[in-house]
Amino acid sequence: MVGEELFRASIGKLRRLLDQREISAPELAEYFLDRMQRHNGTLNCYITVTEEQAMEMARRAQRKIDQGDVRIWTGIPLSVKDNISTKGIKTTCGSRMLESYVPVYDATIISKLRRYGAVLLGKTNMDPFGMGNTCRTSHFGPVQNPVSSGRIPGGSSGGAAACVAAGLCAGALASDTGGSIRQPAAFCGVTGLKPTYGTVPRYGLIAFASSLDQIGPIAASAEDCGYLLDAITDYDPNDSTMRQPNCYGYTGKVGASLKGIKIGVPAVLLEKAEPAVQAAVLDAVEFYKDAGCECVPVSLPGRSYALSAYYIISSAEAASNLSRFDGIRFGSRGEGETCTEQMKSSRGNGFEPEVKRRILLGNYVLSAGYREEYYQKATAARNRIKAELENALQACDFLLSPTLPFTAPRVGVLEGDLIRRYEADAYTVLANLSGLPAVTTPCGYDGDGLPIGLSLTGRAFDEASILGAAAAFEAQFTRREAAAL
Numbered sequence: 001m002v003g004e005e006l007f008r009a010s011i012g013k014l015r016r017l018l019d020q021r022e023i024s025a026p027e028l029a030e031y032f033l034d035r036m037q038r039h040n041g042t043l044n045c046y047i048t049v050t051e052e053q054a055m056e057m058a059r060r061a062q063r064k065i066d067q068g069d070v071r072i073w074t075g076i077p078l079s080v081k082d083n084i085s086t087k088g089i090k091t092t093c094g095s096r097m098l099e100s101y102v103p104v105y106d107a108t109i110i111s112k113l114r115r116y117g118a119v120l121l122g123k124t125n126m127d128p129f130g131m132g133n134t135c136r137t138s139h140f141g142p143v144q145n146p147v148s149s150g151r152i153p154g155g156s157s158g159g160a161a162a163c164v165a166a167g168l169c170a171g172a173l174a175s176d177t178g179g180s181i182r183q184p185a186a187f188c189g190v191t192g193l194k195p196t197y198g199t200v201p202r203y204g205l206i207a208f209a210s211s212l213d214q215i216g217p218i219a220a221s222a223e224d225c226g227y228l229l230d231a232i233t234d235y236d237p238n239d240s241t242m243r244q245p246n247c248y249g250y251t252g253k254v255g256a257s258l259k260g261i262k263i264g265v266p267a268v269l270l271e272k273a274e275p276a277v278q279a280a281v282l283d284a285v286e287f288y289k290d291a292g293c294e295c296v297p298v299s300l301p302g303r304s305y306a307l308s309a310y311y312i313i314s315s316a317e318a319a320s321n322l323s324r325f326d327g328i329r330f331g332s333r334g335e336g337e338t339c340t341e342q343m344k345s346s347r348g349n350g351f352e353p354e355v356k357r358r359i360l361l362g363n364y365v366l367s368a369g370y371r372e373e374y375y376q377k378a379t380a381a382r383n384r385i386k387a388e389l390e391n392a393l394q395a396c397d398f399l400l401s402p403t404l405p406f407t408a409p410r411v412g413v414l415e416g417d418l419i420r421r422y423e424a425d426a427y428t429v430l431a432n433l434s435g436l437p438a439v440t441t442p443c444g445y446d447g448d449g450l451p452i453g454l455s456l457t458g459r460a461f462d463e464a465s466i467l468g469a470a471a472a473f474e475a476q477f478t479r480r481e482a483a484a485l
């Protein structure tokens with residue numbers, strides 16, 4: 001059964017087709033590469049297409065399948081965000097600074113995927129260094145939302161979400177520092193998961209804000225996200241912030257009963273949402289009640305500090321992390337007579353305006369005299385938010401809210417308005433500040449047909465529960481296909 005509709009198949013279904021020899025791994029890779037050739041010109045979701053390597057990996061995967069040495073992702077064609085290091089394959093972070101950088105080593109997650117025969121189709125487009133939420137600021141051009149060409153796909157992992165929505169890969173691996181997986185997934189109408197901090201090795205992920213960054217999956221369903229999380233989580237001594245996850249087998253609760261589960265609904269996140277978003281999320285609450293869950297209101301007073309705390313902490317960490325891009329250690333080298341002049345021109349020409357803004361902000365909030373006023377207060381606010389969320393999750397199994405209070409904005413709306421752009425992250429940063437896992441899945445459409453994201457935030461290392469609950473919702477929800485298909 002090798003039909004035109006293969007790009008709609010779940011990872012589980014592709015696995016069966018591969019194992020039953022209805023399709024071979026190279027045929028499947030060719031199928032997706034062909035779709036990329038047809039659609040990537042318009043969508044621009046891939047910066048680099050690794051055609052030759054992908055075919056080589058597919059042949060290797062087929063040998064594994066023939067030998068019966070199979071994991072769920074063996075032979076499955078995936079995309080990887082361009083801030084995850086891939087040996088011998090350009091890794092640009094969407095920035096001019098790294099436009100021709102080719103890493104000499106693989107990120108831990110890439111080594112694991114390669115070891116078990118995943119097929120890497122290419123590297124996906126992003127806002128430079130993960131800073132942004134529009135995917136309009138990449139050095140390699142803007143990404144188009146497959147749902148509607150006049151809307152932004154969201155960011156920073158806009159390329160990853162768009163290629164999943166358009167069926168240009170079977171699943172995507174991306175990163176989320178303040179919402180970069182969940183926001184574009186919600187705007188493009190697909191499922192995305194930010195795992196608990198410390199679940200997925202960050203070794204080889206080019207750092208934006210190390211205490212917030214986490215690699216996670218974007219896919220067509222919660223179950224597929226679970227399979228991808230299984231594929232990338234593992235203990236890694238190269239990442240000192242790894243914690244031994246207490247739960248392997250992230251799809252374990254797909255299909256389980258929801259009876260008796262207690263869901264907290266933070267009223268403040270619902271009240272601020274657009275009417276269509278509110279209505280769709282309230283419908284989801286009804287679904288869970290019908291399934292036997294108890295839904296209770298939750299208050300999060302510390303939430304009002306979340307956005308400021310996020311921008312102060314993430315910029316402070318970015319200022320430090322990005323100091324290595326000086327044209328000498330890393331990054332494209334500028335002209336200059338002296339070392340200082342050379343660094344100035346490397347950084348001045350290499351970094352995009354938003355990256356420079358974060359570096360300036362970060363150095364400011366860390367400087368003598370301002371450290372106490374900004375950075376330390378932000379850290380205190382972060383601790384309070386974390387405590388509030390953890391408290392709420394002692395009484396409830398998970399929290400339910402809109403992923404964002406609105407649907408994908410028109411192209412141009414956020415790009416020119418810094419405050420509005422930053423404010424768009426107000427909901428998603430909660431999971432990063434607290435380190436908790438959060439999944440987004442489509443739960444409705446607004447009057448313009450744009451997808452609305454439902455967010456479930458769970459207890460630390462309990463991804464299985466939120467993925468199970470999201471899968472239960474998905475099982476009765478009819479998803480609309482993206483227009484670009």
Ligand code: GLN
Nearest residue numbers: 130131132177178179180
């Ligand atoms: N939009 C947020 C920012 O610009 C989050 C980005 C991310 O998660 N990488 O900081």
